[in-house]
Each structure stands twice: as C-alpha cells, then as structure tokens.
Amino acid sequence: MQLRRAPAAILERTSSKVCHCVSSFAIVPLLQDGKKIRLSVEGEPERRYHGVWLRHNCRCPKCLVVSSNQNIVHHSKLVDLSIKEASVDDGSVHVKWDSAKGPHSCSFDVKWLKEFDYSFPNAFDKKNESSKPIVTDTLPTIDCTDMMSSDEGLYEWLKQMNFYGASLLQNIPDHIDIEQIIKKIGNPQEHVYQLIFDVIAVPNSVDAAYTANDLNWHIDQDFFESPPGVQILHCLRFDNCVSGGETLLVDLYNTAQKLRSKYPHHFKALSEIPYSVQRIHETLETENPVSFLMRRPHITLDNSGEIISLNFCPHHHGPLQATEDKIEEYYEAFIAFSAMLDESPTKLAHRLRPGEALCFNNRRMAHSRNNFILNGGERHLKGGYVNIDFFRSKFQLLANKLGTGEISKNVFNSSWVTH
Amino acid sequence: MSSFLRAFVTNSHSFLRRTTGYTRTFSEAPAGLRVKLSADGKGLALFSGVTPEESHYHVKWLRHNCQCSQCLSSSGQKTVTADHLMRDDNIERVKLLGDKLLVEWTAHSGWFDVNWLISNHPSSNQIVARKEATPAHPTTKLPFMRYKEIMDPSNEGLYNWLYHLSAKGVCIITGVPADKEHTVKVAHRLGEMQSTVDGECFDVIAVPKEELTNIADSEVGLELHMDLQYYQSPPGLQILHCIRNDPCVEGGESTLLDGLEVVERLRETHPRQFEILSKVQVPFQKIRQKGDFPVKMEYRKPHIELDHNDQVIGINWSPAQQGTLSPHEDEIEEYYEAYTNLFKLFNDSPLIIEYRLNPGEVLSFNNRRFLHGRRPYASNGGQRHLAGFYINIDEFASKLAALSKTLGKSQPLKHVLNTSYYN
Ligand SMILES: [Fe+2]
Ligand SMILES: [Fe+2]
Ligand SMILES: [Zn+2]
Ligand SMILES: [Zn+2]
Numbered sequence: 099m100q101l102r103r104a105p106a107a108i109l110e111r112t113s114s115k116v117c118h119c120v121s122s123f124a125i126v127p128l129l130q131d132g133k134k135i136r137l138s139v140e141g142e143p144e145r146r147y148h149g150v151w152l153r154h155n156c157r158c159p160k161c162l163v164v165s166s167n168q169n170i171v172h173h174s175k176l177v178d179l180s181i182k183e184a185s186v187d188d189g190s191v192h193v194k195w196d197s198a199k200g201p202h203s204c205s206f207d208v209k210w211l212k213e214f215d216y217s218f219p220n221a222f223d224k225k226n227e228s229s230k231p232i233v234t235d236t237l238p239t240i241d242c243t244d245m246m247s248s249d250e251g252l253y254e255w256l257k258q259m260n261f262y263g264a265s266l267l268q269n270i271p272d273h274i275d276i277e278q279i280i281k282k283i284g285n286p287q288e289h290v291y292q293l294i295f296d297v298i299a300v301p302n303s304v305d306a307a308y309t310a311n312d313l314n315w316h317i318d319q320d321f322f323e324s325p326p327g328v329q330i331l332h333c334l335r336f337d338n339c340v341s342g343g344e345t346l347l348v349d350l351y352n353t354a355q356k357l358r359s360k361y362p363h364h365f366k367a368l369s370e371i372p373y374s375v376q377r378i379h380e381t382l383e384t385e386n387p388v389s390f391l392m393r394r395p396h397i398t399l400d401n402s403g404e405i406i407s408l409n410f411c412p413h414h415h416g417p418l419q420a421t422e423d424k425i426e427e428y429y430e431a432f433i434a435f436s437a438m439l440d441e442s443p444t445k446l447a448h449r450l451r452p453g454e455a456l457c458f459n460n461r462r463m464a465h466s467r468n469n470f471i472l473n474g475g476e477r478h479l480k481g482g483y484v485n486i487d488f489f490r491s492k493f494q495l496l497a498n499k500l501g502t503g504e505i506s507k508n509v510f511n512s513s514w515v516t517h
Numbered sequence: 518m519s520s521f522l523r524a525f526v527t528n529s530h531s532f533l534r535r536t537t538g539y540t541r542t543f544s545e546a547p548a549g550l551r552v553k554l555s556a557d558g559k560g561l562a563l564f565s566g567v568t569p570e571e572s573h574y575h576v577k578w579l580r581h582n583c584q585c586s587q588c589l590s591s592s593g594q595k596t597v598t599a600d601h602l603m604r605d606d607n608i609e610r611v612k613l614l615g616d617k618l619l620v621e622w623t624a625h626s627g628w629f630d631v632n633w634l635i636s637n638h639p640s641s642n643q644i645v646a647r648k649e650a651t652p653a654h655p656t657t658k659l660p661f662m663r664y665k666e667i668m669d670p671s672n673e674g675l676y677n678w679l680y681h682l683s684a685k686g687v688c689i690i691t692g693v694p695a696d697k698e699h700t701v702k703v704a705h706r707l708g709e710m711q712s713t714v715d716g717e718c719f720d721v722i723a724v725p726k727e728e729l730t731n732i733a734d735s736e737v738g739l740e741l742h743m744d745l746q747y748y749q750s751p752p753g754l755q756i757l758h759c760i761r762n763d764p765c766v767e768g769g770e771s772t773l774l775d776g777l778e779v780v781e782r783l784r785e786t787h788p789r790q791f792e793i794l795s796k797v798q799v800p801f802q803k804i805r806q807k808g809d810f811p812v813k814m815e816y817r818k819p820h821i822e823l824d825h826n827d828q829v830i831g832i833n834w835s836p837a838q839q840g841t842l843s844p845h846e847d848e849i850e851e852y853y854e855a856y857t858n859l860f861k862l863f864n865d866s867p868l869i870i871e872y873r874l875n876p877g878e879v880l881s882f883n884n885r886r887f888l889h890g891r892r893p894y895a896s897n898g899g900q901r902h903l904a905g906f907y908i909n910i911d912e913f914a915s916k917l918a919a920l921s922k923t924l925g926k927s928q929p930l931k932h933v934l935n936t937s938y939y940n
Contacts, residue, residue, distance in 0.1 A: 390914070
C-alpha cells in the first residue's frame with residue numbers, strides 16, 4: 099500500500115511542542131492530518147507511529163486492565179480516528195485523539211515507544227537476528243545440583259536448550275526423579291502414553307521406541323498440532339555389558355537451512371507439499387482407542403519465509419495424498435533430506451550413563467538410537483515432555499528476572515518469527 | 518497425461534491368468550479389477566472396474582506404503598526408510614491374488630489390500646475428501662442432549678455428542694447434577710482435561726477486584742473471543758458446567774458465534790481484508806507476574822490460517838490478549854481497517870446465539886471454531902458460578918474418529934480447525 103506522502107510543511111501542525119526530556123531533545127509533530135505522529139529524538143533517525151496503532155495500545159486503565167494485562171479497546175474506538183494533539187515532556191509522549199466515539203487521551207513512555215518502534219530503518223533487524231538459534235556440534239552439559247539450586251543454574255540449563263537445542267544434565271542424585279526435573283520448567287505435557295514413560299526393551303511393544311530395533315530420525319508425536327516441546331530422557335540403568343544403544347541427535351533446523359541453499363527445489367517441495375502423520379490404535383485391545391491424523395508440510399514457513407516448524411516422523415507417515423505430479427517431487431526431496439540428516443555435521447551420539455538426562459527441544463532436534471543388544475544386562479530410561487510454548491515462557495521470564503537481556507530464540511513452535 | 522502413463526503397456530494377460538486369484542470370484546475386491554505395470558517399472562495402473570478411468574500409483578509411493586509385516590509393524594508404525602525408497606526404485610512384477618496385490622520391487626516383495634489402494638489413491642479422493650471434511654453452514658439452533666445419553670456405556674450418545682461438536686461446533690447437555698464432582702464425570706467421558714496456564718478445572722466466578730487476574734472473573738461483559746490464543750495449540754473443546762446461576766442474577770447470558778462462517782463471508786465480501794488478516798502476524802500474549810505461577814507467553818500468528826489450497830485451517834481471535842502489533846509500516850492502515858471490520862462483523866452478526874445457562878446444564882463448543890462471550894451481569898446478592906475445563910483439539914478429533922470406526926458410523930468427519938491441512 100502507498101502512503102500518501104505530502105510535503106512536511108503541510109502535514110506538521112502547530113501543536114507540536116518542544117521539550118528537554120530526560121536526556122535528549124524530542125519533538126512530536128503530527129503528520130498526515132492527524133493520522134500519525136513523528137517522534138524525533140536528537141541524534142536518532144525519526145520514528146513514526148500511527149494514531150490507530152497508538153489508540154489500540156493505549157496504556158490508560160480504561161483500555162488496559164493492569165492486573166491481567168488484557169487489552170479492552172473496543173473496535174468502534176478505532177474507527178474515524180485522528181490525533182488532535184501530541185506533546186512530549188519528561189520522557190512521555192501525550193496524545194489526544196478524537197473519534198466518532200468522542201475524545202480520548204493517553205501518555206506513552208518514550209522508552210516503550212522505542213521498544214515497539216516499527217518505522218525506524220531496519221527496526222526489526224536486531225530482533226530478527228537475536229531470535230536465530232545457534233548451531234553447534236557439541237553437547238552442552240550442566241550439573242544437576244547447579245540447575246536445581248539457583249535461578250542462574252536453571253537459566254543456564256534452559257538457555258542451552260533454547261540456544262543450542264540440547265543439554266546434557268549430569269550428576270543427577272538418586273533422590274531426584276524425572277518429575278522433579280520437569281517441574282523446574284512446568285507440568286509434564288500430556289500425550290498419548292503415560293505422562294512419565296519408561297523406555298525399556300519389551301516384546302510386542304506398541305511403539306517402536308520401546309524395542310531394540312534401529313530407529314529412524316524422528317521427532318516424537320508429530321501427530322499433535324503442538325507436539326511435545328522439551329523432551330527429557332533420564333537414564334536410570336544402562337549396564338556396561340549392553341552393547342550399542344547410544345542416543346543420537348541431529349539438528350533439523352540446520353539441515354533444513356542447508357537443504358534450502360543446496361537444493362532449493364527440494365526445500366520448496368518439503369515446505370509446500372503436506373504429508374500426513376497418523377497414530378491409529380483402534381484395532382488393538384487398548385482401553386482408549388486413538389486415531390490421530392495431522393497433515394502439514396515437513397517444513398513450515400512464516401510470511402517472510404523463515405522456518406517456523408519442522409515436522410519429521412517417518413514411522414508415523416500416513417499415505418501421501420497429493421496430485422500425481424507432486425508424488426515424485428515429494429519423494430526425491432524426502433530422500434535427499436533424510437540423507438542430509440545422516441550426513442549432518444551436527445549429528446551426535448551419546449551413550450547415556452545412569453545419573454544423566456538428555457534434554458532437548460523435540461521440535462528442533464530429531465533423535466534416534468543405535469541398535470542394542472542387552473547381553474543379559476538392562477537399559478532403562480524414563481522420559482517426559484514439557485509444552486513448547488511454556489518452555490519459551492519460562493526461559494523469557496527467567497531471562498527478564500535475571501536481567502540477562504536475552505530474548506528467546508526461535509523454538510520452532512510455529513509462532514511467526516520474522517517481524 | 519503424465520509421461521509415465523503414456524509409457525504403460527498392458528501386462529501379459531497370461532501372467533495374470535496363471536494366478537489362482539484371477540479366476541476366483543472376488544468376494545471383496547471389485548469385479549473387473551485389472552492391473553498394468555508401466556514399461557519402465559516406475560508405476561502401475563489399476564482399473565478398479567468402479568470408475569472408467571484407471572488409477573496410477575508411483576513406485577516410491579507404493580514402496581513407502583507397503584503393507585507387509587516387515588514394513589508395517591503390528592503397532593501400525595512404518596519401518597520403511599529413505600534407504601528402502603532409494604534402493605527399490607523399480608517394480609519388477611505385480612500379481613493380483615484375490616483382494617491382494619502382490620508387488621515385487623528391486624529387492625523387496627510385499628503386498629497391498631486392493632480396496633485400501635483404491636480408497637487411498639494419492640489424488641483421486643482428494644477433492645471429495647476435502648469437500649466432505651469442510652464444515653457445513655451453521656445452524657443457529659443449539660443441539661441439546663441429555664446427561665443420561667452421553668453417559669450411556671454403549672457410547673452411542675457419546676458419539677452423537679462428539680459428532681455435533683465436529684459438525685455444528687456446539688452442543689448443550691442438560692440434566693447434569695450441578696456440582697463439580699459431575700464436572701469431572703463429564704470430563705472423563707472425553708478424556709484427560711487439557712492442562713494450561715489456568716490449571717485444569719477452572720471456575721468462572723466474580724472475584725474481588727484486587728484478586729482479579731482475568732476479566733472473566735468479574736461481572737463485566739466479555740467480548741466474543743477464543744480462549745488461550747497464546748498457545749500453538751489453544752484449547753480444543755471448551756466445557757462450561759453451570760453450577761449456580763441464581764434467578765436474581767440479571768444478565769450473564771452466554772454468547773456464541775460460528776467464527777468460521779463469518780470468516781468465510783468476509784472472504785466473499787472483502788477478499789482483500791481476508792487476505793490481509795491471513796498475512797499480518799498478531800502477537801497473542803499472557804503476562805502474569807504475580808503469584809506462584811508467573812507466565813510470559815507470547816505467540817505470533819495471523820488471525821486466519823490457510824492451507825496450500827487456501828482453505829481455512831485455523832482462526833485466532835482474542836482482542837483482549839492481543840499484544841502490541843509490530844507491523845510493517847505500510848501494512849498498518851490496511852490491517853486496522855480489516856481488523857475493525859471483522860471485529861464489527863463478529864459483534865453484529867445475526868448468527869450470534871445467546872443462551873442463559875441454568876444450573877445443571879453444560880455448554881460445550883469447539884473453541885477453535887466458535888467465539889464465545891458473556892453479557893454483563895448484576896449478581897443482586899445471588900451468584901453465578903461456572904466450572905470449566907478444556908479438551909485438547911487433537912484428542913477430541915482422535916476420540917471421535919476412533920469411536921466412529923468402532924461403532925461403524927459412516928458420517929464423514931469434519932475439519933476441527935486444528936491447523937491440519939485439508940487433503
Ligand atoms: Fe522418540
Ligand atoms: Fe473465554
Ligand atoms: Zn485509553
Ligand atoms: Zn514390505
């Protein structure tokens with residue numbers, strides 16, 4: 099859409115005031131017949147704010163319920179709106195509007211206005227840059243007691259998962275169980291199995307992960323709209339005589355980025371052709387039969403093309419439903435991507451020891467496991483999940499509390515990331 | 518016509534006739550069934566005898582969906598890997614055996630149930646399936662059911678309830694004892710309550726102003742909205758059990774509106790606004806610093822989510838939980854024009870259902886399709902108390918699909934606005 103730009107002299111009203119607020123000199127003339135204001139702070143490029151945006155974000159108690167942070171601006175207040183007056187003093191911008199519903203006024207903190215600025219050249223570059231995850235080929239570790247005993251330790255653990263996708267929790271005392279570990283973030287997330295599940299080789303198991311076979315790279319329970327976020331695998335027993343059984347991780351995000359630059363047509367296919375993931379359990383004599391079906395592309399993008407989710411769960415694939423010309427395109431891309439995962443430099447293998455827990459973002463890191471032979475021994479892990487949105491919330495709360503200045507990375511929960 | 522179709526040659530009939538299955542009467546497979554292998558081994562064609570056209574299947578699609586016990590575990594999980602797909606890129610031989618189609622690839626032999634092949638053809642069923650899954654036009658008449666029906670162990674009533682929720686999006690259950698013990702009993706029919714930042718079972722009841730953490734817990738009116746939009750997967754079903762609503766309480770009627778219907782009308786009347794609302798990201802947030810359960814949730818998505826065919830797969834609407842928009846400067850005026858218009862279309866919609874809940878009634882609706890709200894009320898010394906909970910949207914859809922199968926129902930299941938792409 100074109101902005102109706104007119105010479106500044108016509109647009110700027112006389113009501114603009116000049117002030118010496120806290121540290122710098124600022125003025126707020128009106129533009130475009132009261133449709134916008136311009137905030138000019140000495141030594142900084144100008145910022146513009148629309149009257150309707152300001153009105154929608156009014157900070158007064160009639161518009162914002164402070165206790166619950168709920169916005170109660172009615173749509174009728176946003177129609178036929180114009181700014182009558184704007185002035186600035188003491189670090190606040192005072193705005194008076196007029197509309198069919200009558201006049202209204204509010205003061206905005208200049209700091210707040212700067213934080214939510216959208217007109218500054220490259221206003222979002224910094225935010226976009228800081229939401230990019232960090233790719234690594236090593237597994238960060240943290241001591242369990244450090245994590246459990248201080249906010250700083252907890253933050254470090256969350257940060258490892260948030261930035262790098264995974265963290266190895268070490269020296270877990272015997273009296274600490276997985277539920278206590280999970281509760282440091284939030285409640286265990288519901289899914290189709292037990293909230294806290296056992297990974298142990300049993301005959302005729304209902305899920306491939308519970309047997310000693312080789313596994314494909316996968317993320318867990320991809321048939322939910324919001325699959326499990328953080329996955330925690332706490333090792334209780336892993337006898338020395340057991341051969342194999344290493345847990346494997348690979349960065350789907352990094353691999354998808356590589357696919358994008360190396361084989362753009364494959365990337366396009368995987369981000370456009372929806373495939374289905376299903377979990378059907380209605381014929382087995384289970385107490386609660388289930389029949390899940392979720393259809394979406396392996397890679398989903400926001401409106402600017404940034405990756406916002408990665409969906410990969412080969413053993414729950416349903417039959418692909420697509421027009422004939424897409425079938426071959428899809429399979430070529432799927433095969434290429436699978437091969438890239440196998441060869442990824444981000445691939446890592448770790449043989450869990452009792453007292454360790456592998457903790458990772460199930461939405462970014464695909465996992466798998468090497469075949470194992472028990473040789474008379476035992477391998478027993480306990481697993482559980484935490485909701486992805488809640489994980490992000492916890493990270494952000496703690497970052498703010500500790501004043502680290504960090505903002506959450508893209509956690510691939512399908513939330514749009516590019517401003 | 519695809520190139521691989523032109524390459525088809527009719528397979529030697531003698532090979533097919535030699536099989537015992539071909540001369541047998543097909544009890545389950547359609548009569549007149551024939552199969553052809555393409556000359557290059559990259560696909561096969563099936564004449565089902567039901568439709569005049571043949572259906573084509575690609576070698577890799579077939580390999581990926583092989584139904585033999587090596588490829589499909591007893592738990593229904595696929596064990597076919599990308600390696601198999603790469604290796605077995607040729608079909609050597611095919612053979613019909615009763616209702617089974619035997620297929621030999623480069624290095625694997627497997628089989629298919631022919632009826633399965635027909636009903637899972639990658640493209641021919643798409644348009645029908647898409648149409649069947651699209652929720653029909655709304656009814657402004659609320660479906661009612663009795664508590665006895667939904668609790669019946671035959672599960673017929675439970676199925677009907679879930680079916681109403683899938684097809685119409687809303688249903689009221691009457692005759693539920695008005696205590697929280699029975700809220701839990703109703704919940705157990707549906708599965709596990711979805712746990713959220715508000716816990717599991719919550720109460721909607723006016724609290725003193727100082728304790729307010731949600732405007733719902735007061736006497737003010739509530740604009741039409743959807744709950745907990747700041748999750749990737751907001752609550753699916755919302756269940757509100759009326760425990761108390763004294764006769765002296767004035768107002769407080771529940772309001773409901775089929776958001777999908779209004780959004781589809783917007784697409785017709787204001788296509789540009791519809792487009793803008795599917796492209797501009799809106800932050801939904803929940804910030805709670807107080808108490809022992811602080812949260813800082815933020816989730817960004819457009820109001821309308823579309824799939825690869827521009828079908829509506831998600832609707833996100835919660836004015837009170839909207840955070841500060843960080844738009845592109847040139848989008849802002851258009852966004853607000855579209856936003857205020859849709860806001861108005863919702864609030865002024867003739868499809869709004871208004872209902873005063875009586876103690877012992879349960880209002881249930883799909884929170885992903887329906888908007889809900891409340892008229893302001895005055896307690897006048899009485900009380901209005903609802904107990905509520907949520908059911909995950911995928912759990913709901915799964916429950917209905919499984920029940921439909923076990924009870925042998927044939928009504929097509931509707932899309933539940935859980936952002937799953939249509940066929
Ligand atoms: Fe797994
Ligand atoms: Fe609500
Ligand atoms: Zn205000
Ligand atoms: Zn097979």
